[in-house]
Amino acid sequence: MKLQFSLKYLLLTIFIFLVEVLIATKLKDIFFVRAYLGDVIVVMLLYTFVKTFVKINDQKLILGILIFSFLVEFAQYFNIAEKLGFRPGSLMYIVIGNSFSWIDILCYAVGCLLLFLLVRMKKTESLLSASNP
Template sequence: MKLEFSLKYLLLSIAIFLVEVLIATRLKDIFFVRAYLGDVIVVMLIYTLIKSFFKTDHNEKLILGILFFSFLVEFTQYFSIAEKLGFREGSLMYIIIGNSFSWIDILCYAAGCMMMFFLIKIKDFSFYGTR
């Protein structure tokens, strides 16, 4: 990985982040969207955020790393790590780390990573061949 800024990926990251905020705030009553789609999209957000600041020729390895990271975060929820670290319920870090383990979330992260894999294979997910 090489440090290299990409405005295109940063703008895409901001757009995906805004979709996540929309899901969390306005679409929270639509169960499927809040419970599943947000978890599928969050791995895409992590991918685009990393690609905003780093250039890599190993996108598949990056996606695999994001998948393992997502699994790690989900498994820390099983052990209530946010509470053990002293974060109050409702605090930003408590929300980011999460508080409930779910096998369905694991499947959603895997689905999101598979979608990213297919997107980079179709068009290298790099805006028509430019980085």
């Protein structure tokens, strides 16, 4: 792992963040999108954010994001936002979340699996193009 800035990942992070904001504000009435798709995409946001500043093994990063996501979700079971003193409606209360859900755990896992497959496909394409002169 080493520090290295990537404009490509910064732009992807900004794009995914804007999609998340769109989901939270404009598409909030579409249940499937708000309830599930946002949680699938948020792990991708975390991935691109870290890759913006750090060169790191993709599999380790994806596994770390999955574990982190699970920990945050399980912390919600214990009402960690309230215990930390964040008021309902505050930014940190919203970021940490306030209700545990097994469905969210599943969405994080699906997001990480999709991310893993995308990264693997990208590496396979790179290997194939490098071997074909």
